[in-house]
Each structure stands twice: as structure tokens, then as C-alpha cells.
Amino acid sequence: MTSPLIQIDRAEKTYRIGEIRVPAVRGVSLTIDNGEFIAITGASGSGKSTFMHLLGCLAQLDAGTYRFEGKSIESYSRAQLAALRNRRIGFVFQSFNLLARTTILENVALPLAYQSVRRDERRKRAAAMLERVGLGDRMKHHSNQLSGGQQQRVAIARALVTRPPIVLADEPTGNLDSKTSAEIMRLLSEMNRDEGVTIVLVTHEQDIAAFANRHVVFRDGVVASDELQRNEILVPV
Numbered sequence: 001m002t003s004p005l006i007q008i009d010r011a012e013k014t015y016r017i018g019e020i021r022v023p024a025v026r027g028v029s030l031t032i033d034n035g036e037f038i039a040i041t042g043a044s045g046s047g048k049s050t051f052m053h054l055l056g057c058l059a060q061l062d063a064g065t066y067r068f069e070g071k072s073i074e075s076y077s078r079a080q081l082a083a084l085r086n087r088r089i090g091f092v093f094q095s096f097n098l099l100a101r102t103t104i105l106e107n108v109a110l111p112l113a114y115q116s117v118r119r120d121e122r123r124k125r126a127a128a129m130l131e132r133v134g135l136g137d138r139m140k141h142h143s144n145q146l147s148g149g150q151q152q153r154v155a156i157a158r159a160l161v162t163r164p165p166i167v168l169a170d171e172p173t174g175n176l177d178s179k180t181s182a183e184i185m186r187l188l189s190e191m192n193r194d195e196g197v198t199i200v201l202v203t204h205e206q207d208i209a210a211f212a213n214r215h216v217v218f219r220d221g222v223v224a225s226d227e228l229q230r231n232e233i234l235v236p237v
Contacts (some may be wrong), residue, residue: 005165005198006032006055012063013050024050027064034165037192037199037231042218049170051218052202056168057081057091086114090159090167090197094174096151098143098158103132105139108158109203112225113164129157132181133187150178156187160197161171167191169201173208185211189231 013025025047032038042048053059054066057073066073068084076084085091098107109126118126130139133153143151152172159167168187173181189211191197203209210231217225 002034004031004067005036006030007067008054008064011051011061012062013047013053013054013059014062015050021203023221025054028221028223029064030216030223030226032166032198032200034194034198035196036214037189037212038201038214038216039212040200040202040216040218041204041206041209042224044204046218047221048202048218052168052170052200055200056091057085058217060069064218081178086111087162088164088166090162090164090165092155092159092172094171096143096148096155098151098154100143103140103142104135104146104154107143107154108161111158111162126157126162129161130154132160133157143164147180148176149183152176152180152184154186155204156184156191160191160195164197165199166200169199169203171202173203173205178207179206 002076009029011025015024029086040048040052050059055059061074068088072083098104099110105123105126108129109122112122112125127136127139130136132169133156135153135157135180137148138150143154146154169223172188173184176184180215182224185208188199192199201212209215213229213231215227215229216223
């Protein structure tokens with residue numbers, strides 16, 4: 001039997017503001033299998049963003065266990081966590097986080113440089129990913145020459161260029177209009193369907209959550225509901 005991609009059990013995370021303790025995640029257990037498309041929603045302060053940071057190893061658990069591809073990572077060093085993030089997890093953020101002074105080809109190739117991939121291979125793989133997201137004719141452009149939707153496509157290409165099994169998307173459509181948001185979500189859906197990439201996204205928009213096949217709702221630091229849902233969004237074949 002294949003083990004889950006991610007298994008988190010009784011996760012706890014508390015922030016301290018002076019002498020005040022603010023519990024953000026309270027004993028959450030969640031299993032994520034390969035190939036899932038999960039939307040995480042919840043009100044501001046519900047713990048969904050903190051949980052996403054825990055998933056992405058951007059924050060460490062105060063208590064509980066986290067197994068990634070069957071391996072317990074609670075005792076990983078900073079270097080080990082950085083290697084895990086670089087090689088096995090792709091990130092897409094609301095603010096794109098692109099480097100303004102380099103071409104989008106160089107932006108997409110950057111994660112491969114951290115893996116010591118040869119320059120010609122980096123450029124080849126980055127170009128292929130830009131073709132995949134529909135930006136093959138924009139490779140020499142800089143990010144400030146692109147629309148918001150195009151910049152998010154570059155960010156998605158960058159997240160996928162290392163061929164990670166999972167992509168974490170934190171409000172990926174938050175800065176985009178509704179039409180462009182739908183285009184970005186269809187692209188993520190295609191990556192999930194065609195490439196088998198596991199997608200976990202945080203969103204406050206129900207129409208964006210509707211693209212997922214599983215909907216997890218956070219409330220007051222705990223999982224209030226976790227349900228499979230039928231994806232009613234049509235993704236062109």
C-alpha cells in the first residue's frame with residue numbers, strides 16, 4: 001500500500017506576542033495523498049495560512065508529527081528543510097515574488113541553480129515550462145512587461161520546474177481579476193490532471209475553492225470540515 005504524500009498528526013502552533021500566547025493551529029490532523037487537489041478556506045485568523053506555512057516547512061510544529069513521503073521531518077535541520085522545500089515542494093504566492101531585473105526565463109530557471117543543475121539544462125527545462133504555461137513567446141521579457149495573470153503563470157512555471165510532487169498556492173488569485181483568476185485556476189487544474197501534481201491552495205473565495213476536489217475548512221485553529229466535492233469546473237481536454 002502506498003503511503004500518503006503528507007501525513008500531519010495533532011499539529012500545534014502557537015505564536016507569542018510579548019507575554020500573550022496566540023494558538024494558531026490546535027491539534028490538527030490531516031492526510032494528503034498524491035494527486036489530490038485541495039482547497040483550504042476559512043475566515044481571517046482561522047489558522048489556514050499558518051497551517052500552509054507548516055505544510056511548506058516555512059514554520060515548524062510546536063507539537064505533533066509531520067511525515068513527508070513517509071519520512072518524519074520534525075528533527076530536520078534548517079539545511080535539510082531548505083533542501084526539502086527546494087526539491088520536493090513548489091510555492092505559488094499572491095504577490096508572484098519574481099525578480100524584476102532578470103528575464104522570466106531566468107526567473108523560472110533559478111530554483112534549478114540551487115540544485116546545481118547545469119546552465120544549459122536549467123534553461124532547457126525553464127523554457128519547456130514556460131511553453132507549458134503558454135508563455136513561450138515571452139521568455140526574454142521582464143516581469144514588469146507582463147500582465148498580472150502572465151506573472152502568475154511565470155510563478156507557476158517556477159514552482160513546477162523542479163518537478164515537485166506538490167505545489168502549495170497561497171491566495172494565488174488574490175491580486176487578479178475574475179477572468180484571469182479563472183484562467184490561472186484552469187492551469188492549476190490541468191497540471192493536477194495531466195501531470196499528477198498534488199495541489200493545495202489557500203483561498204477566501206468560494207468560486208476558487210470550487211476548482212478543487214476536496215474542501216477543508218478551518219475555524220479557530222481546527223479543521224471544521226473536510227469533504228470531497230465534485231469539481232464542476234470544466235477544464236478543456
